[in-house]
Amino acid sequence: MSQRITRVAGPAAQACDMASSFMGEVVKLGAMGLIGEVIRIEGDIATIQVYEDTTGLMPGDPVERSGEEFSVELGPGLLGSIFDGVQRPLQALASGWGNFISRGAQIPRLDRSAKWEFQPKVTLGQMVNGGAELGHVRETELINHKIMVPHGVSGEVAKVFAGARTIAQPVAELADGTPLYMRQKWNIRKPRPVGKRLPSTRPLVTGQRVIDSLFPIALGGAGIIPGGFGSGKTVLEQTIAKHSEARIIVYIGCGERGNEMADTLEQLRELSDPATGRPLMERTILIANTSNMPVAAREASIYTGVTIAEYYRDMGYDVVALADSSSRWAEALREISSRMEEIPGEEGYPTYLAGRLGAFYERAGKVAVAGRPEESGSLTIIGAVSPPGGDFSEPVTQASLRMASTFWGLDSQLAYQRHFPAINWRTSFSLTHRAMSRWFTENVGEKWPEMIAKTQAILQREEELEEIAQIVGADSMEERERSALEAGRIIREGYLRQSAVHPVDVCCPLPRQLKTLETILGFIAAMDAAVGRGALLEDIITSPLVERLLRLKEAPPEGLDSLIESLREEYKTFFDSLEEK
Amino acid sequence: MSRSIVTEYQTVDAVKGPLIFVRGIKGVSYGEMATIVTGPERSMLGQVIEISDKFAALQVFGPTRGISPATAVVRFHGEPIEMSLSPLILGRMFRGDGAPMDGAPPLIPAHRRDVSGSAINPVQRELPRDFMMTGVSAIDGLNTLARGQKLPIFSGAGLPSNELANLIINNAGLANQGLAGQGLAGQGLAGQTGKFALVFAGMGITGREADYFYNSFHQSGAIEHSVVFMNLAGDPVIERFITPRLALTAAEYLAFDLDYHVLVVLTDMTNYCNALREISSAREEIPGRRGYPGYMYTDLAGLYERAGRIRGKPGSITQLPILTMPDDDITHPIADLTGYITEGQIVLDRDLNRKGVFPPINALPSLSRLMDHAIGAKSTREDHRQLADQLYMLYARGVEQRRVASIIGEEGLTEEDRGYVRFADRFEKDFIHQGESRRDMEQTLAAGWALLEGIEDRDLVRVSRDMINKYRPQRGDDELDKDKQA
Ligand SMILES: Nc1ncnc2c1ncn2[C@@H]1O[C@H](COP(=O)(O)OP(=O)(O)O)[C@@H](O)[C@H]1O
C-alpha cells in the first residue's frame, strides 16, 4: 500500500497509510504536488493542512512524504524580498507564472545563483558552536548579514572559503567534514533559541507622538493594535515600518488587502533611510498572504515572518515584526480546526487559540543571542487585531490583551472625526513605560516625565469636564473650566493628532516631540494663569497665536528653533498685554 | 484533472437543505461541478464541497425540494464551474446561473474560465491612482473613488441605494463618452478615457428593482456595453453563490483580456451572505456570529479582491457592491466583514433620508481608503485633501454638538458650539444634498469652500493659509457689492 488521499474538505485533506509520518512533516499532494503539512495523526490517517487551493484533488491521489519538517530557508537574499505565507518568492512567481498566483509552482525560496562576497571572521582550527559567527556578507547597503553556525552543529573549523559564493556553496567546513553554508533551515513553529532574556529598558522610537510620548513600546516588547475597520491599524503599521528606528522590519500582511501590500512595497522602495539615503526596502522583508490567497498559508504566514525576524535578531539587530492582522490568522486557525472537526471553544475558535497566540507573542523579547553571549538583539512584535463589530470583548482581542505589554486601542469615533492616529488615550496603556522612564530622562530630557504627567492630567481633566458639559452645558461653566477644556483641545489637535500623509508631520523625532510639547504646555500654563487672573478666554482663543501653535507640528525642521523662539516670545508678550487690559 | 468521460451515479444517499450526498463515487475531485438530473427535462447544477473515499457532498444551485434519492442521477463534469466568454458577451443578459435570459443563444466560447478565479499576485498589482468621477459631492469631494477600487454602499431597507448606484453608473458611462470627467488639472484624465463596460450582478433582488435598473440601462444606452446577471428574489437561493462569480469572471475577461475599464455592481450582498449562511447551516457547521459561517470573511474576500488593476494592463475592475445592513446596524457581520475587506465604504443614513437629503450619505463613517492616491494637484486639485479634512472636522464637531443639544437643549450650548451645529446643517443641505443633479469636481470643491465662508480662523486648522487665500470665496467682496448696491 502507499500513501493516498482519502478526503478533501477545503484547506484540509486526509491521507491513509501515514502512521510513520510525523507532526509537521511536509508532504506533496496530487499530480500537481501541492504543498501541505501534517497537523494530526490518528492511527494511519494523517490530517494535512494544504497550503494551496485544493480544487481538483481527489481521493486516491498520491501523497508524497518529504521526511522533513515544515521550515523556512534563512540566508542572504531575504532582505528586499516579498514572500507568500509559506515563503515562496512572489517576484519570482510572477516572472515565471504570470499575474495570478498559480498552484504547484516548484520554486527555490532564496536565489540559488546570486553571489555574495563572504568575509570570514573565524580562523582555521577555531572551535565553533551553534550561533557562532562564521563571517558576514553585505546583504544590502544598509545591512551586514552575519553568517552563523546552525544550531545543533559544532566542531573545529577546518576550511574557510572567502570571496564570492552562492548560498548553494559551502563557506566553511568542519574537521569532521560537515560543510557549512550561508543558508540554514528552521521550523517556523519552533522559536529559535536565545542565550538569555534581558530586561528591556529602551523604547522603540516610532516617530509617532502619541505612542512615543504617552504609550511607548519597549524594544523587545509585544504591542497590539485592536480597532474596527477604518480605524487606522494598517496605516499605523505601515508608518512604523517606514519611520521607526528599527534596524530590520518584517512586515506580515496576513489575510488583508492585495492593494495594501502593493502600496507598502512601493512606498518602501521609494522612501529612503534618512541616514544613508538608501531605499527602506533594503532593511525590510515583506510576507504577503492576502485575504484571497490560501487560508492555510495565511495561518503559516505569521510564523514564517516571525522566524525570519528571529534570525535577524540573532545577528544582533533590533528587529520589528508587524503583523496585519492577527485576527485573520486566528480565523484561518478556526477554519482549519473546524474542517478537522475539533471541538470548538469560544465563538468557534479552537480551545488552543489563546495558547497559540501567547506562544507567538512570547517570541518577542530582548535577548543575549544564542552562541554569542556578549551580543544582544531584540524582536518587537506589533500585531493588529480586527475585532468583529469593533467589539473588544471578543476572544482574539481578549487573548492578545493578556499577552501584550503595550496596547494601542483604536477608536472608531476618533477615526470618524478624522483624528489620526485614532489611539484612544483613555484606554491605551504601556506596561513598560515606567521601566523606560530612566531612558527618557537621560535621552530626551530631565523634565520629560513631568511633562508627560502634565499632558495626561490635562486630558484627564478635559474628559471629566466634558462629562459635566454634557449635563449642564458648556455655556454655564466657569471660565477656568472652559480654559481647561480648551487646553485639552490644544493637546489633541496640536500634539496627539498626527497625519500620516503630511510630509513633515508623518514622523516626529523625539527631540522635536520635546520641543513641541514644551511650547504647547508653556502656552497652556500661561493661558491658565491669565484666566485665573481674570482674563477672558474668548480673547485668548480668538488670537491667531492659537492657530500657529496648532500648526507648529507641520513646520519644516529648518528654522524650527527660531520659530519656536519667536512663538514663545509672542505669546509671552500677548499674555502680558492681556494683563494690562 | 478533467476527464473525457462523464461519470454518472444514481447513488444519492441523502438530501439535506441545499446539499446532497452521493455514495460510492470514484474519480471525483474537490470543487468539481455536477449536473443533477431530477426528472425528464429537469436538471440543475451542483458543486462538490467535500469529498472522501466514501461519499461526496454537493451544494446544489437549485431547489432541492423535488429531489428523490431513488431517481436522481448525478453526472460529474470532471472540472470546476467554468463559463464561456467571448467579446460578444457585451450587451447580453443572463440568469443567475449563467443561462441566457435575453432570448439569444448561448455564447460561442472563445475562452472558458473557472469562475472562482485566482488571486492576483500582490507584486503584480498596480495601485489604483486614477480619480474616477461620480458627480456626487459626498463621494468625489470627501471619499474619492479610484479606478480599480472596491467601494461598497452600505444601505438600509428602503434607502435609495439603487438610485445612488444608478447615478454613479450613468456618470461613469458619461465619462467614457467624453461628455464629462474633466479632471481639473488635465493629466488626471488618463483614468477617464478608454473603453468602459458595466457588469451587473443582481442577487435576490425584486422584480421591481430589476426593472428599475433594466429601464435605466436602456435609457442611458448603458445596456450596449454591459453584461447583466439576474438572480431574482424568487430564484433559487443557492444560485446566488455563483452569480457574483460569473459576473466577476466576465469582468476579469473584459478588463484584463480586452482592456476595458469595468464597473461591477453587485447587489444585494446581504442576499448573497444569507445564501452562504443557508449552505453552512445545512452542513451543520458551527455558526459564527449571528449564524454566519466563520469563513465568510475569506469567502467575501474571494469576491471583493477580484477588483483592481494589473501592472502593464490598461483595463481595470472597479467594484460597487451594495448591501443592506439589517436594522441599519453597521456592526452586523455582513457590513462589518465587507468593511474589513473593501477599500472604504459609503454609508447611507436614515435620518438624512428623512430630512430629504439626496444622496443621504453620512460622511462620518464613510471612507475611501484610496482617496489619497487619487487626488491632489496632479489629478483633482492641490487643496482637495485639506478641504476634505477641514469639512470633516467641522461636521464632526457639529454632529457632536447636535447630540449634546439633544440632551441639554440648544440653550445649554455656547454661541461657538451653536455655530458648529449651524455648520452641520448647512453642510448637509448645501454640500451633501444635490438632488438629481451632478456636480463636477470644480463645483464640488467650490461648494465645500463656500461652507467655510465666515468660519473663524482658529477653526480652520486643517487648511493652510495659502489655500484659504487662494480658494475661499472672499466674504469682503460680497459685502462690498452689497454695500455698493445699498
Ligand atoms: N495617521 C493617519 N493620518 C491620516 N490618515 C489616516 C491615518 N491613519 C488612518 N488614516 C485614514 O484612515 C483610513 C483607514 O486606515 P487603515 O489603516 O486602512 O484602517 P484599518 O486598517 O484599521 O482598517 C486610511 O485610508 C486613511 O485615510
Ligand SMILES: [Mg+2]
Ligand atoms: Mg487594515
